Amino acid sequence: SQQGEEDPQALSIQEGENATMNCSYKTSINNLQWYRQNSGRGLVHLILIRSNEREKHSGRLRVTLDTSKKSSSLLITASRAADTASYFCAPARSNDYKLSFGAGTTVTVRA
């Protein structure tokens, strides 16, 4: 498995604003997943995007994937206090059953 690197390390925004974070990886992949972790909790699966997809939406989340640049972005629109969490990406090949996580992006949404 390979590890993604999230950027920025931390992000502080006002409620209602959008939050964008990026993930870069090194080798070719078949899919990339984004997870959220609230403080002191396990990870919650947010979205999976496959290598043949460029963009995917789920509610207020928008994920893009650029395989030529080996990068992905996660956009949270109209942020809420409940979006305060750490966000992790997990790039993987189809035969990777294990996941590796980077340091994540810690998002703080201020009321």
Add this chain to the structure above:
Amino acid sequence: GAVVSQHPSWVICKSGTSVKIECRSLDFQATTMFWYRQFPKQSLMLMATSNEGSKATYEQGVEKDKFLINHASLTLSTLTVTSAHPEDSSFYICSAGSTPGLAVNEQFFGPGTRLTVL
């Protein structure tokens, strides 16, 4: 959606004792479960991969005799921290994966167990 539970959610024990953490997939059968450890403000580190009916596969640097993993059924995996010491204090998270129709590496995580060794 797939639900994974962990028990206990937190545990405090004395140095030298053993602690067992359970991980259950509640609404699906998980042939593979994963155990992670997370130190404060750090990422999850995979400790081992647990396969039902066979021995666990440990990541490099993880002591298999200290962290005993048993995956006796398709819905239960246990992690036993033997002779725990203060440096074993951490947040332990399990996940389950490989449900039909999903990507082979899509995982569902438990809520975690906070272990504090005094």
